[in-house]
Amino acid sequence: MLRKLLPVVEHVVKGPVWDCQMCGQCVLHSTGMTCPMTCPKTLRNGPCGGVRPDGKCEVKPEMRCVWVKAHDRAENMPLLPKTWREEITHMRPPVNNELKGDSSWLNLVSGRDRQTPAGWQEG
Amino acid sequence: MEDFGGLLADRRRPIVTAEFPSLDGGDLDTVAAALDHYRPYVDAVNITDNPAAHAHASNVSMAIAVKQLGVEPIMQVVCRDKNRLAAQADVVGASMHGVTTFCALTGDDVTAGDEPEARRVFDLDSPQLISVMNGISRGHYLSGRELKHPKELLIGAVENPFAPPPEVRVRRAKMKVDAGARFLQLQIGYEPHALESFMAGVVANGVAERAAILPTVILTKSPGALRFMDGQVPGIHVPAPVIDRIANAEDAAEESYLLVREQVEHALALPGVAGVHITDFRHDDSLRRLVSDLALGPAFAPSAAATA
Numbered sequence: 001m002l003r004k005l006l007p008v009v010e011h012v013v014k015g016p017v018w019d020c021q022m023c024g025q026c027v028l029h030s031t032g033m034t035c036p037m038t039c040p041k042t043l044r045n046g047p048c049g050g051v052r053p054d055g056k057c058e059v060k061p062e063m064r065c066v067w068v069k070a071h072d073r074a075e076n077m078p079l080l081p082k083t084w085r086e087e088i089t090h091m092r093p094p095v096n097n098e099l100k101g102d103s104s105w106l107n108l109v110s111g112r113d114r115q116t117p118a119g120w121q122e123g
Numbered sequence: 124m125e126d127f128g129g130l131l132a133d134r135r136r137p138i139v140t141a142e143f144p145s146l147d148g149g150d151l152d153t154v155a156a157a158l159d160h161y162r163p164y165v166d167a168v169n170i171t172d173n174p175a176a177h178a179h180a181s182n183v184s185m186a187i188a189v190k191q192l193g194v195e196p197i198m199q200v201v202c203r204d205k206n207r208l209a210a211q212a213d214v215v216g217a218s219m220h221g222v223t224t225f226c227a228l229t230g231d232d233v234t235a236g237d238e239p240e241a242r243r244v245f246d247l248d249s250p251q252l253i254s255v256m257n258g259i260s261r262g263h264y265l266s267g268r269e270l271k272h273p274k275e276l277l278i279g280a281v282e283n284p285f286a287p288p289p290e291v292r293v294r295r296a297k298m299k300v301d302a303g304a305r306f307l308q309l310q311i312g313y314e315p316h317a318l319e320s321f322m323a324g325v326v327a328n329g330v331a332e333r334a335a336i337l338p339t340v341i342l343t344k345s346p347g348a349l350r351f352m353d354g355q356v357p358g359i360h361v362p363a364p365v366i367d368r369i370a371n372a373e374d375a376a377e378e379s380y381l382l383v384r385e386q387v388e389h390a391l392a393l394p395g396v397a398g399v400h401i402t403d404f405r406h407d408d409s410l411r412r413l414v415s416d417l418a419l420g421p422a423f424a425p426s427a428a429a430t431a
Contacts, residue, residue, distance in 0.1 A: 049283030050357035118267025
């Protein structure tokens with residue numbers, strides 16, 4: 001029941017504010033409260049090299065690059081805890097596509113959103 | 124050929140790499156003929172992976188061919204076209220043919236190419252792909268499953284010092300080097316100050332010592348080529364005064380060459396720069412002239428002559 005209800009509630013809350021794509025493994029806190037899944041290339045560790053000189057997106061020239069925004073906010077957004085600000089420089093692991101559509105809140109509580117493949121290493 | 128990994132490690136002279144043109148048919152003789160243009164003058168050639176989101180003969184096939192023809196291929200793998208399974212399969216498969224140098228890129232979006240209706244993949248991003256390649260080099264897939272007789276890989280990446288935000292470019296370079304990149308080829312750029320501040324940043328954070336930084340230049344012969352790149356190629360910005368310089372020159376082709384030679388001289392004089400990557404869109408004698416004028420690469424570097 002909770003597994004079905006929570007994604008609906010989460011999408012209602014996070015959709016309008018962050019354009020949440022329901023990846024089920026939320027990293028908003030580490031990306032300046034900017035959803036990386038709204039990057040047309042869905043980069044978890046951006047920005048890519050295609051950012052235009054005015055900071056706009058390579059793919060959608062009318063949109064500010066999601067990652068330019070993320071780095072700007074991570075540095076300047078008020079009330080963001082220091083550890084969250086610093087986490088933007090950490091490498092985020094590949095997206096677990098099995099979690100798409102799940103509630104990231106449930107996956108946060110269960111720790112499933114932090115499980116990585118056995119061969120994953122940051123360095 | 125001198126060992127590319129050795130050159131990267133000891134930096135006894137500036138490294139010269141070049142962009143191998145993409146091919147759309149022919150046979151191994153076609154590859155060999157194209158390679159002859161580069162062979163004497165470079166330490167390795169980039170084998171591109173559907174550059175600018177246009178389909179071409181595959182990176183794996185071309186890297187194997189070039190390796191067999193005796194030139195070190197740097198096999199690019201972009202994140203745009205293949206998921207993590209296919210990307211790993213390509214790297215492992217190519218390594219079985221002796222291709223052990225790779226370069227991980229995000230890749231231009233499908234909208235930059237001639238099939239914009241294609242599905243974009245981006246299952247991994249480039250820092251993640253570097254890390255996955257590093258895992259393969261250590262003997263396992265991303266899943267943790269072991270490889271048989273793994274080859275040690277030399278992994279590189281790219282960065283664009285000319286795209287905003289500048290301070291993030293330096294941090295992202297570090298993220299890629301932390302993930303396992305041992306060389307970084309930079310995007311083409313025409314703003315010397317941006318390159319200077321990027322290099323100062325990667326020297327200060329130790330990245331330039333841990334990875335060979337190779338700025339890129341492109342040999343062209345007309346203002347039209349610069350205008351095209353500025354308008355059509357993602358991530359490349361050519362300021363108006365640079366285009367004007369070529370457009371107003373008496374001999375646009377000669378002025379274009381001189382511009383590139385200045386760019387290479389400027390880059391190689393910067394602390395932390397380990398060499399240069401050259402894209403040749405002229406297909407004339409300019410590549411040879413450039414490495415000869417500046418005494419670079421296997422044919423013309425002073426140390427190469429001394430040991431020859």
